[in-house]
Every structure is written in C-alpha cells, then in structure tokens.
Amino acid sequence: MYTDNKVQFRHTDDHVVVIIGSGAGGGTLANELAQKGVDVVVLEAGAMHTQGDFATEEWSAFKQLSWLDNRTTSGNWRVAKDFPNLPAWICKTVGGTTVHWAGASLRIQPHEFKAKTTYGDVQDANLLDWPVTRAELDPYYDRAEKKMGVTRTNGNPGLPGNNNFKVMSAGATKLGYKECNTGHMAINSTVRDDRTHCFQRGFCFQGCRTGAKWSTLYTELPRAQATGRMELRPQSHVVKIEHDARGKATGVVYYDKDGKLQRQKARVVAVAGNAIETPRLLLNSHSSKFPDGLANGSGQVGRNYMRHTTGSVYGVFNDKVEMYKGTTMAGIIEDESVFDPKRGFAGGYHLETLSLGLPFYAAFLDPGSWGPNFAAAMDQYQYTAGMWIVGEDMPRESNRITLNTDVKDQYGLPVPNVHFDDHPNDEAMREHAYKQGSAVYEAAGAKATYLVPPYPSTHNLGTARMSAKASDGVCNSHGQTHEVANLFISDGSQFTTGAAENPTLTIVTLAIRQADYIAGQMKQRRV
Amino acid sequence: MRDTIIPIVAQRRAHDAGHHHDHDHDHDEIAAAPPKIALTRREFLRGTGVLVGTIAATSIFASLAPSRVWALEMQGLSTHQGEVLLQVTRQIYPHATLDDAVYALVVKDLDAKAKADPAVRQQLADGVAQLDAKAGSDWTKRGANDKAQDVAALAGTPFFSTVRSTAVVSLYSNSLAYEHFGYGASKGDGGYLYQGFNNLTWLPDPPAADSGPIPKDS
Numbered sequence: 001m002y003t004d005n006k007v008q009f010r011h012t013d014d015h016v017v018v019i020i021g022s023g024a025g026g027g028t029l030a031n032e033l034a035q036k037g038v039d040v041v042v043l044e045a046g047a048m049h050t051q052g053d054f055a056t057e058e059w060s061a062f063k064q065l066s067w068l069d070n071r072t073t074s075g076n077w078r079v080a081k082d083f084p085n086l087p088a089w090i091c092k093t094v095g096g097t098t099v100h101w102a103g104a105s106l107r108i109q110p111h112e113f114k115a116k117t118t119y120g121d122v123q124d125a126n127l128l129d130w131p132v133t134r135a136e137l138d139p140y141y142d143r144a145e146k147k148m149g150v151t152r153t154n155g156n157p158g159l160p161g162n163n164n165f166k167v168m169s170a171g172a173t174k175l176g177y178k179e180c181n182t183g184h185m186a187i188n189s190t191v192r193d194d195r196t197h198c199f200q201r202g203f204c205f206q207g208c209r210t211g212a213k214w215s216t217l218y219t220e221l222p223r224a225q226a227t228g229r230m231e232l233r234p235q236s237h238v239v240k241i242e243h244d245a246r247g248k249a250t251g252v253v254y255y256d257k258d259g260k261l262q263r264q265k266a267r268v269v270a271v272a273g274n275a276i277e278t279p280r281l282l283l284n285s286h287s288s289k290f291p292d293g294l295a296n297g298s299g300q301v302g303r304n305y306m307r308h309t310t311g312s313v314y315g316v317f318n319d320k321v322e323m324y325k326g327t328t329m330a331g332i333i334e335d336e337s338v339f340d341p342k343r344g345f346a347g348g349y350h351l352e353t354l355s356l357g358l359p360f361y362a363a364f365l366d367p368g369s370w371g372p373n374f375a376a377a378m379d380q381y382q383y384t385a386g387m388w389i390v391g392e393d394m395p396r397e398s399n400r401i402t403l404n405t406d407v408k409d410q411y412g413l414p415v416p417n418v419h420f421d422d423h424p425n426d427e428a429m430r431e432h433a434y435k436q437g438s439a440v441y442e443a444a445g446a447k448a449t450y451l452v453p454p455y456p457s458t459h460n461l462g463t464a465r466m467s468a469k470a471s472d473g474v475c476n477s478h479g480q481t482h483e484v485a486n487l488f489i490s491d492g493s494q495f496t497t498g499a500a501e502n503p504t505l506t507i508v509t510l511a512i513r514q515a516d517y518i519a520g521q522m523k524q525r526r527v
Numbered sequence: 528m529r530d531t532i533i534p535i536v537a538q539r540r541a542h543d544a545g546h547h548h549d550h551d552h553d554h555d556e557i558a559a560a561p562p563k564i565a566l567t568r569r570e571f572l573r574g575t576g577v578l579v580g581t582i583a584a585t586s587i588f589a590s591l592a593p594s595r596v597w598a599l600e601m602q603g604l605s606t607h608q609g610e611v612l613l614q615v616t617r618q619i620y621p622h623a624t625l626d627d628a629v630y631a632l633v634v635k636d637l638d639a640k641a642k643a644d645p646a647v648r649q650q651l652a653d654g655v656a657q658l659d660a661k662a663g664s665d666w667t668k669r670g671a672n673d674k675a676q677d678v679a680a681l682a683g684t685p686f687f688s689t690v691r692s693t694a695v696v697s698l699y700s701n702s703l704a705y706e707h708f709g710y711g712a713s714k715g716d717g718g719y720l721y722q723g724f725n726n727l728t729w730l731p732d733p734p735a736a737d738s739g740p741i742p743k744d745s
Contacts, residue, residue, distance in 0.1 A: 056713040059700055151739065158739030162724045169733035181737040190742050197742035199718025209716065319729040324711060326724035358710035362699035370619045370682075370691055378699070379622060382709035444730065 001194070001211065001218045002050055006228040009041050014265035016041050017518065018252055019272060020238045020281070023096020024507040025491035026272030027216025028147075030232075031224040032515030038522065040230040041264055042221070043254055045237040045273070046093035051218065054207035058359040061206035065100050067092040071276065072404050075420040078453045082367035087418035088307075089456040090274050094234050095217030097274060098504065100205050101458075102329035103187040103213050104352060104390075105150045106501040107141050110134040111339055112347075112392065115497040118339055119346035125394035125423060126304055130496040131468040132477040137509055144509040148186035148214040149193055157189045158182045159198060162326025164353045167315065167385040171444035172333050175436075179334035183352070186214035186505070187327060193219070200326040202355060236262075239411055241269055241285040241294055241487070249294075249487045255411060268518060268527050270479075272490040272511075275305065275460035279401045279493060280416040282464065282474075295481035298471050301464055302401035305418065306498040307457035309391030309426045312354055313434060314365070314384050315441025316377075316448040321385045323355040329388075336436060337500045345428040348500040349391030351437055356386065364455055377450060385441060389433040390459070392500045394423040401463050459503055464493035478517040479510060486527040490514060576606035578613065578634060580627045588626055588703055599631045603641030603648050609634050610667050611655045616694045618678035619687075622707075629704055633697040637690065647689065654686030 009016050017033055019026045022044040030042045046067075055061040066089060073080035073087045080087075091097040111118045113134050116127040145153040152158050159182045161169065172180035187204075188197045198212040211218050224230035235257035242263075244250050251265035271278045279302035285294040293301050331353030338348050356364060358381060365377060399421065403414040422430075438449040467473025470482035479494050481487045490511055492503045499506075521527045578599040582588050589595055601609050616633045641648040658666040661677055669677065681687040698704060705712040715722075720741070732738070 056716050057700065059696065158737075160725060160741050161733050161738035162719075163727045165738070166725065166727055166730050166733060169737055170730040173733075180733075182739055188742075189739055191744070197744075198720075200720040200724040201715055201718040202724075203715065210718075319727065320709075321727065322709070322711070322723075325715065325719040325722070357712065358705060358708050359696065359700040362695050368691075370695075371679075372621055375621045378620070378708060 001222055003222045003225050005225055005231045007039075007231050009039065009231050011262060011264050014251065015039060015267050016265075017268040017270065018043060018264055018266035019270045019490065020252065021045075021096055021272035021274065021491060022094050022216060022221060022232065023091070023272060023274065023491065024098050024216065024504045025511045026270065027095065027098065027220040028508045028511035029270055029272065029490050029515050030230050031216075031220035032512055033519060034224040034227045034229040036515065036519045037229060038519055040224065041266075042230060042232045043236040043238050043252065043264070044094050044096070044232065044234050046091065046096075046234065048094045048234045049099070049207065051207065051209050051211055054203070054209050056203055056206060058206065058357045061203075065091050065093045065207060067274075067277075069409055070407065070415050072407055072415060072417045073419070074417060075399070077420040077422060079456055080420070083456050086456045088274075088276055088460050089458050090460065094221065094232070095215045096272075098215040099207050099217055101504055102204050102502070103185045104329050104332070104502040105145070105148060105184045105186045105505040106350075108134065108499040108501050108506050109337070112497065112499040115347070115392075115499075122346055122394060122425060124396060125425065126397045127395060128465070128467060128472055128496050130477070131466050137513070140509045140513045141505070143512050144505055147512075148505070148508065149188055150505070151183065151185045151187065151189045152181070153184065156192070159185055159187060159189050159327055159330040161331065162200060163321050164323040164326065164355055164385050165331035167317070167321055167444050168331045168333065168351075168353055168387060168440060171440035171442070174443035175440055177333050177335045177440075181332065182330040183332040185327070185330055187330070188212040198327055202324050202326050202328055204328040237411070238273075238281060239284065239413055241271070241281060243287065243289070243294065243484065245289075247289055247484060249484055268486045268488065268522070270488040270490040270514075270518075274491055275463045275493040276401055276416050276418060278489065278491055279463040280403065283401075283403050284413055290483075295474055295483045295487055297483050298473060300467075300473050303397045303399070304395035304462040304465055305399045305401055305420065305460070306393050306395055306462040306495070307420065307454070308459045308498055309349060309389060309393045309429045309433070310454040310457075310459075311389045311430050311434060312386060312452040313389075313437030313441065314386045314450040314452060315438070315444070315446035316380045316450075317383050317385065317444070317446055320382050322382055323385050324357055328355050329353055331387075333440070336433070343432055345425045345432065346394075347392030347425070347429065349389055349429055349433050350500055351387050351433065351440070352390060354386045354388035365450060365452055367453070387437055387440070389430065389437065390500060390502055391426075391429045391433060392498050393426045395462055395465075395497060396421070396423060459492070459498070461492045461495040461498050461503060464489045465496045466494050467496065479514050480517070488514060488518065574600045574602055576601040576604050576609050578606065578609045578631055580631065582626050582628055586626050587706055588628065591706065592628070597628045597631065599635055601634070601638040603638045604634070604651065607665070607667075608652060608655045609638065611658060612637055612651065612690065614667055614674060615658070615678055615690055616698070618675055619691050620694055620698055625707055626703070629698060629701065629707065632701050632703070633694045636693050636697040640689070640693065650686055650689060654681070654684075654690075657686075
C-alpha cells in the first residue's frame with residue numbers, strides 16, 4: 001500500500017502546489033489535486049511511520065506519533081494547569097492526525113452552519129454564520145463518505161457493538177434515548193477499498209495496524225504518489241511562507257530531515273498544519289507588508305480557537321466490561337446534539353464510547369490525583385465503561401494562538417501559546433453532559449461514576465476561520481485567504497464554529513471542494 | 528568484564544503488611560540471617576544499591592515470573608533510599624495485593640532519573656532524609672498509619688511530585704500491572720473480534736439495527 005515518490009520536483013519549480021501537512025486536509029487535498037493532473041509537493045513535519053511500526057503500548061505510541069514540539073498554555077482551562085506544555089494531543093507523522101483519530105464521521109447539521117443566526121448573540125462569544133451552507137456541502141459530504149467508507153452510509157453496515165457499547169446502549173435505552181448506535185465510523189465494517197475489515201483491536205489511538213480505519217497514510221497519500229504528480233517529503237518542517245511585493249505567496253522555507261534550511265517555490269500554498277501550527281506559521285510569516293502575520297489584516301489569525309466541550313464519564317459496574325476490547329469509539333448517543341436552549345445552553349453535544357488502556361487511564365482519570373480513592377478506581381479497571389463528550393464550544397476572540405516570544409523552539413522560532421478560558425455556555429453544557437452520561441451508566445447498573453476533565457485537545461479548530469466579510473475572519477468559503485489569493489487554509493482552522501460533531505469528515509469534505517476550486521482557479525489562471 | 532550474578536543466599540522481606548501464609552514459618556529467622564553476597568571491589572563500585580524481594584506464593588505473578596525472587600540493581604540510589612521510595616510509592620498508590628515487584632519498577636525509573644540528573648538525585652536523597660528524620664533514623668520502620676500521614680504531609684512538594692509523576696507512569700505501564708489490573712495490552716494486537724470483544728452477558732444485546740454484523744473475511 002505504501003509507495004515511493006514517482007516524481008521529484010526541483011526546489012526552484014514554481015509551478016507546483018505546495019501543501020503543508022499530510023493529514024485529513026493536506027493529504028486529501030494532495031490526492032484530489034494529483035488525480036486532476038495538478039503537480040503537488042507535500043511537506044510533512046513528521047516522519048514516516050507505517051502500520052508495522054505502530055506500537056500497542058500507549059506511552060511509546062504517544063511518543064512515536066504525537067506532536068511534541070514545545071508549546072505553552074494560559075487561561076483558566078484545566079489543561080493549562082495539568083499539562084502546561086501539552087495543549088493538544090495530535091500527530092506529527094505522515095498522515096497527520098488521521099493516524100491516531102478514532103474514526104467518528106458525522107456531518108455538521110444545517111443549523112450549526114448558521115450558529116449566529118440560530119443561537120443569537122451569546123455574550124462574550126464571537127459567533128458567526130459560516131459562509132457556506134450544509135446544502136452546498138452535501139455533494140461533497142457524499143464524496144467524502146464514499147471515499148472514507150463511513151458505516152451506515154452507502155450500504156456499509158454498522159460496526160458490531162463491543163462490551164463498552166453494550167453498556168452504553170442498555171443505559172441509553174432505559175433512559176429513553178432513541179438515537180444510540182455504533183456510529184458513523186470511517187472504519188471498514190466489511191472488506192473494501194483494498195483494506196480489511198476491523199478486527200476490534202481497540203488500538204485506534206495508536207495507529208490502525210490492519211488499515212481498517214481510514215487514514216491518509218495508506219489511502220490518499222500513496223494514491224497521490226502513484227499518479228506521478230505528487231512528491232511527499234517527510235521530516236520537512238515549514239517555518240515561513242514567503243510572498244512577493246504584490247502580496248502573492250511565492251514559496252515556503254522549511255528545515256529538511258538533515259536540519260538544513262530549504263526553499264521550495266510554489267504557485268499555490270495550502271496550509272494544513274492543524275489549528276495550532278497553521279496560525280503559528282502565518283504569524284511567524286509576518287513581514288513589512290503583513291506586520292501582524294501573513295493574511296492577518298483582520299487580526300483573526302489565531303483567534304477563535306475552539307476545542308469542543310469535552311470531558312469523559314466512566315462508570316464502574318459489578319461485572320466485567322473490559323472496555324479496551326474492541327473499536328474504541330464505535331458507539332454514540334445523538335439525542336442531545338439538537339439545539340434546545342431549555343437545557344440552559346446554546347448548541348448541542350454527542351456522547352461517544354471511549355476506552356483508555358491502563359496506562360492512560362491512570363494518567364488522565366484525574367491528573368495529579370493519588371491515594372486510596374484513586375487506587376480503588378484503578379482496582380476497578382476491568383469493571384469500567386467509558387464515554388466521551390463532544391459538544392459545541394463558543395468561539396471567543398480571546399481564546400487564541402499567539403507567538404510566545406519568551407520561548408523558542410528547536411529552530412529558534414517563537415513557540416505557540418494556546419490561551420483558553422471556558423465560556424459559561426461551555427461549562428453549562430459540560431455539566432449537563434456529565435449528568436446525562438452518569439445517568440446512562442446508572443441506568444445500566446453502575447455502582448459509581450467518575451467525571452473526568454477534558455484531555456489535551458484532540459479537536460482543534462477555528463484559528464483561521466471562514467467568513468463572508470474579510471474583517472470577520474481569514475478565508476472565504478473555499479478556504480482561500482481574503483488577502484492572499486494563492487494562499488489557502490486546508491485544515492480545521494477554517495471552521496467558523498465548532499458544531500457538535502467530530503471534525504474530520506468535514507475537513508475531508510472541505511478539502512475535496514477546495515481541490516475542485518483550486519484546479520478551476522488554476523485553469524482560469526486566477527492563481 | 529562479565530556480568531556478575533549476585534547469589535541471594537537469604538531472602539529479606541521487602542514489605543510489611545498484607546503478608547499472609549496458610550502455613551507457619553518463621554520470618555524472623557529468615558530475616559535475621561544477612562544475605563551472603565560476595566562482591567569484588569569493582570562490582571561494589573558498579574552499583575549504588577540493590578533492592579530484593581520475593582513474590583508471594585499466592586500472587587498471580589508466582590507462575591508468570593521466571594523466578595519468585597527478584598532483585599533490582601541501582602545506579603543512583605542506595606539500598607535504603609530505594610526501600611524508602613518503594614514504601615513511599617506504596618502510600619501514594621496503595622494497592623494492597625499488588626506485589627512489591629511492581630512497585631520496584633517505579634524505583635527502577637526513579638533510580639534512572641537519579642543517575643541521569645544530580646539535581647534529582649539530591650532531591651530524592653533529601654526527601655528520604657526528611658522522612659528518616661521523622662522516624663529517628665529509618666523510615667521503613669514506621670507504623671503504617673504514620674507512614675500514610677508522613678506521605679500525605681509531603682503532598683505538593685517537589686519531592687512528592689517527582690515520585691508521583693514517575694509512579695503514575697511506571698506503576699501502570701508494565702506487563703505485571705496489566706496482569707494484575709486485567710488489561711490485555713499487547714495481547715490484543717491480533718484483535719478481539721474472535722476473542723470476546725462483545726462477550727458480556729449481564730446486559731441484553733443491543734437491537735440489531737443499533738449494532739452491526741460480524742464481518743466475513745472476504
């Protein structure tokens with residue numbers, strides 16, 4: 001499934017599209033463009049790790065795949081206290097965060113694209129309607145679901161429910177929830193797409209050994225390379241995007257695998273470094289023409305950082321659950337994802353099954369905790385079921401990525417600081433979700449429930465958001481930056497609001513649509 | 528220079544409470560005889576301390592481990608420091624039936640940190656000395672309740688933080704712990720599709736429409 005590059009582009013070749021990042025956005029964009037005959041260079045900061053390299057031990061997998069370059073944090077979120085240098089748990093590896101994601105693939109709902117109109121003016125929130133509607137995206141969602149093999153679409157059956165799901169389902173049914181199933185998952189429930197079906201390993205977060213879970217690593221990237229139009233360069237960390245006197249992007253500067261500085265010229269630059277590195281790169285690319293950062297005339301680059309209202313609930317039962325056996329997130333309750341302000345907050349949330357192995361359960365159940373009560377919780381590991389909350393958090397201008405000029409990275413550049421304060425709406429939603437999640441487990445017979453605070457963010461969004469008006473955001477509905485016509489945002493940074501759905505399906509969808517747009521613009525010589 | 532195997536002639540008890548036997552034997556007699564360990568000068572300089580222990584015959588590890596006797600050679604801590612740190616870790620994460628052998632894995636990692644960083648070595652030494660002072664000279668001789676209180680009093684200190692943050696990783700990320708707590712770990716690499724992923728019977732099966740079929744291989 002893996003392949004070598006069939007083409008090598010010269011650094012001085014300025015007709016190529018340069019894509020920064022090889023994950024859901026960058027990897028998909030690369031393949032979609034390559035299939036159309038467009039020449040692409042993909043610069044991925046991480047190294048190549050294949051399915052054979054994946055580890056089953058949580059800490060070594062974490063060290064192997066995660067973005068561990070230094071970051072700092074601030075704000076009242078608990079992550080800043082417990083994990084001051086780990087605001088996010090995302091990937092630095094070929095395939096990006098699609099290597100360790102859980103596979104949950106839901107379409108954002110129509111009303112969520114109109115969050116401002118629907119929710120109204122929420123104080124201290126920077127809500128905005130997306131400049132694109134669900135109806136406009138539906139044909140692209142169709143293509144994405146087919147590409148990724150999402151279960152419960154296109155004739156793909158649902159995954160079979162594991163023990164952890166059985167517990168969720170029993171409790172949900174007793175409680176009166178109507179929409180509890182094994183989810184819309186980009187994980188093969190049958191043999192398809194030259195990949196096997198899921199074998200229920202439960203190491204989804206450590207990289208899918210069998211390839212049943214969709215990842216650009218073994219789908220989009222090798223297919224793009226096979227066209228002879230895409231060159232993948234791993235261990236290539238882009239540090240600056242350059243532009244000419246007219247404000248057109250001309251190329252990027254990156255450190256290669258030997259630590260040497262290289263310049264790759266470009267006709268078009270697409271940034272897909274995930275929502276912390278992408279704004280950081282734009283900010284670090286400031287110049288006399290763009291003193292506040294490239295494409296940052298609005299001042300919104302880095303702002304409106306969202307991470308979803310998360311948190312977990314674990315339930316302890318009298319009988320064994322062994323939640324680690326089987327697909328980690330194949331279980332969902334969708335009933336609470338509606339907009340129902342009677343609950344006391346705007347937006348909705350999902351409850352999704354989640355399992356952690358013993359090592360991570362110890363580390364994240366209650367960070368910093370110790371003593372007999374903590375030990376008792378660990379003693380009950382085999383009898384524990386788990387779920388995770390995914391809810392819409394409010395965009396705030398003050399929740400933002402900025403350059404920390406006091407702390408430099410391995411290249412001497414300022415690291416990103418992630419500032420986050422929970423909005424009262426976020427807190428109200430989380431409390432409700434904790435209550436409902438506990439109720440589900442109690443209905444199934446739990447003798448105890450544990451409420452667990454949000455982990456370092458696995459969903460990172462909004463920091464170069466789409467907007468209709470240039471003053472409200474960074475890019476238009478095609479991810480094209482308002483100020484630099486040949487500069488595109490191709491990852492979750494584009495999200496105008498966070499919605500209540502796991503973001504990857506929408507990132508892939510936007511990338512498919514963006515590829516059509518870029519190819520069209522190139523044909524018309526607009527970029 | 529070839530590796531030297533230290534012959535453990537007599538076994539010392541590495542833990543106090545929770546040690547039960549069905550039959551009688553005299554621990555005191557065994558503990559009284561000092562281990563006859565022949566060390567050359569070079570071997571003596573190689574390590575700074577050694578922890579030893581015996582896995583209880585009733586432990587689930589008794590049949591898993593190659594030997595019921597375990598020894599941990601240290602390069603950054605003395606024997607006494609290792610013993611104190613093991614006991615401190617037992618207070619921080621108290622699992623009564625979890626064998627000392629697993630806690631020794633925490634001491635192993637603390638020892639490595641002490642060896643690599645003189646500041647950590649000093650911090651651990653100071654922490655041990657503070658505890659010893661509470662007991663007169665040897666904190667391992669303190670009563671169980673006092674031990675719990677002494678450790679609780681240290682919560683929030685850098686010494687406590689070093690031990691706890693090391694322990695939360697080391698204690699729960701090893702194959703002995705996986706067996707004890709019932710986590711499959713790498714045994715699940717082939718998948719649980721045919722190994723009981725949905726085998727619980729104490730709840731009804733979900734409606735078929737909410738779940739999905741067991742896949743076929745072709």
